[in-house]
Amino acid sequence: MSEPLLVVDDLHVTFQIHGGRAVRAVDGVSFAVRAGETVGIVGESGSGKSVTALAILGLLPSRGVTTSGSILLNGQQLLGASEHDMQDVRGRRAAMVFQDPMTSLNPVLTVGRQLTETITRHLGVKRDAARDRAAELLDRVGIPEPRQRLKNYPHQLSGGMRQRVMIAIALASDPALIIADEPTTALDVTIQAQVLELLREVVRESNTALVMITHDLGVIAGICESVNVMYSGRIVESNERHHLFASPRHHYTRGLLASVPRLDGAQGRLVPIPGSPSDVIAWSEGCAFAPRCPAVSDACRGQAPELTISPDDDNNGTLRCVQPAPVGMPVWSGR
């Protein structure tokens, strides 16, 4: 297997809130992505998944934020790199697709202007050539009549079209890594299906590495090869997707799966996770999920569980739980 393109190792992000208290948004996250691979990060609001993405591309504010650990892109250390270097990385070698295409596109510039800006900036080509390339890109992401569309402003496009434009901008300089933060959450299901298909195609054709950040387990199941489940700033379980869904072992992963209604109606009454994501204890005092965990015991409190290779299991999954569910127990017995 090839060398990983992106290696995140022991990433910590701490926000210093005005008034003294520090919040550990990301607390020792490690994962790696290879070219042509799609890795998912799934979690609920406040789990730290978006902060992880912002940290990788150096998009966190510098005041009141402390980061530590290591982020290697093709061997180059991104954490602590100068703004000048990061600008070169962003757009040319790594790109990001955000959730809401209305707020991440500039409303007073045409789509063409925003695309050509990226192209001239990073590829160093002339205006006319950049325009041709922009039309090519819009065509590639499936926008009909690309030449006309270049003259449109973002408000003249539908939500799905805007997200395609965002993806076109991300693809402008043929980046090796794309980070997509909830790219389809604001879209309707039929448009979501189109955008996911497009992302799959990009990964297949350009051998791009894709980090997919979402709360939607269905999206994860369809597009990611391996999945990291985050809770309260830490990865609690990670595995290849077939293993993860067939044999989820962390009680949080299991709880998430049990609380989603299924389209095929395979389950009866939903089993919600009690409490809310804000009912956590600090990792230093034990497992952060302990207050909501159905299998909690005394062993869960006192010290934080380590992320280890899943016990009793022959695949390469990792797990942060002292009393995991047994191997091979799917949440649903199938349809």
Add this chain to the structure above:
Amino acid sequence: MLEVRNLQVHFPIKKGLVFDRTVGAVRAVDGVDLTIPRSTTLGLVGESGCGKSTVGKAILRLVPLTAGTVTFDNLELSALQNEELRKARRHVQMIFQDPYASLNPRQNVESIITEPIRTHQLRTGAAVHQRVNELLDSVGLPRGAASRYPHEFSGGQRQRIGIARALAAEPDLIIADEPVSALDVSIQAQVINLLADLQEQLGLTYLLISHDLAVVRHISDTVAVMYLGAIVETAPAEALYTNPRHPYTLALLSAVPVPDPVVEDSRHRMVLQGDLPSPSNPPSGCRFHTRCVYAQSRCEQDRPVLRELAPGHQVACHFAEEIAVSISATRGGDVVL
């Protein structure tokens, strides 16, 4: 029982600086029929812009009706005016999508919940306070919550406050417009279960408006699918999901991601081309023909009407039978996944 007949809501498009000229209309709802028997749930699904929320608002008369009638328990809501309308609204309450925007941040929970009780004079004196406690119990909030303010609660708890406020008026029908889509996955299940329990205890009738087909299947008895202001298919929930007959329903169902990699790898995807056309200038004939893979020339001229294919299963498609035959020939029995 709620009966909606030929409901139309058109919003005028105005132009002109000095004199308003009406230059067209957005046909948000264009001829919708719905029947919800007492103590059952109808799920109204569709994508953004299809008019599903406008149907909910029109039933409560929160938007003016262009045409059509709404009858609830022999009371014609669409004919009422002023004081009569205000009184009738007690029987129909609404739960909104965004629990952050639908509660007044300056009112404490007790005040939020007592407002409908006082407005409709359902309790007086000490009985009001007792009723608030009852309502807090029934939605699973601690009694101490009464003196607190909305910002002190999480999204799921706020949605419970919104539900308690709706229940305070002792309604028969609840219109829930995307009640769980703003909530975290693990919290959605709590609210869905609460809605199901309340229906069982109080015999409530629900109109559930949602874009989430999995949630709708989970709690609906009947499901209606809307596209561009009209219903294209309606059926008992089980029949709609196991045997969808309209090509739009098929496309919607095939687009919903299922949290199971085995299913995801093997499903037949029917990816629709393009976007929803504008409701101010809807396509001629069948409104879905511009995106339908089965469209034929007839679809461009004739607008199909709902017709019954099986008991309770109505479809607005000229070629529903032919499509079903061609699908079962190519895919075998499993239509959805």
